[in-house]
Amino acid sequence: MASILHLHGDEPGFGPAFPSLYNVVYCSRATPGVDEAAVQRIIATARRWNPEHGVTGMLVFGSGIFFQWLEGPRDNVTALMSRLRTDPRHDNFVLLSEVEDVRERLFPDWDMELVTSDHIRDVLQDALDSATDAQNVQVLGFLLTELDAGSLRDLDSA
Numbered sequence: 780m781a782s783i784l785h786l787h788g789d790e791p792g793f794g795p796a797f798p799s800l801y802n803v804v805y806c807s808r809a810t811p812g813v814d815e816a817a818v819q820r821i822i823a824t825a826r827r828w829n830p831e832h833g834v835t836g837m838l839v840f841g842s843g844i845f846f847q848w849l850e851g852p853r854d855n856v857t858a859l860m861s862r863l864r865t866d867p868r869h870d871n872f873v874l875l876s877e878v879e880d881v882r883e884r885l886f887p888d889w890d891m892e893l894v895t896s897d898h899i900r901d902v903l904q905d906a907l908d909s910a911t912d913a914q915n916v917q918v919l920g921f922l923l924t925e926l927d928a929g930s931l932r933d934l935d936s937a
């Protein structure tokens with residue numbers, strides 16, 4: 780099972796002058812009956828709420844597993860996470876990473892983009908190639924390592 784990564788921003792010059800972003804990554808398992816149509820309804824909800832609340836990211840759905848990257852103002856991401864944790868459309872929620880005080884968005888143009896699981900590695904690799912924030916680089920490296928080790932596919936014991 781994947782471990783949880785906690786990081787805190789400590790770069791010099793990073794302070795209130797910079798808008799603080801919060802980033803959360805988790806995996807979960809879709810509950811029975813959640814199909815592509817249900818996932819499209821989730822995306823539609825996200826595309827209404829997320830842009831109004833400064834939240835961007837991506838959702839991967841494949842083999843009955845969700846993987847979601849969320850980035851945005853801390854309070855808004857936290858509010859969304861508390862709704863997500865009790866959403867009956869998924870269970871076996873595994874927090875993979877949470878990072879305070881991120882300086883850059885990795886998916887600034889994605890209100891919530893649905894990515895197929897066979898593209899997840901490319902998306903993470905592209906994000907890593909364009910990332911300059913040290914914490915984003917660290918999280919993406921961690922996720923790619925977990926992905927290559929097969930840990931993100933093995934959520935049944937979570």
Ligand SMILES: Cc1cc2nc3c(=O)[nH]c(=O)nc-3n(C[C@H](O)[C@H](O)[C@H](O)COP(=O)(O)O)c2cc1C
Binds near residue numbers: 826847868
């Ligand atoms: C895997 C998954 C990802 C979701 N992602 C989002 C999201 O990015 N934004 C959003 O507003 N709701 C998302 N939702 C839906 C929320 O859990 C919730 O249903 C929605 O925010 C409406 O909340 P409410 O029914 O309490 O008003 C997601 C649900 C699931 C199962």
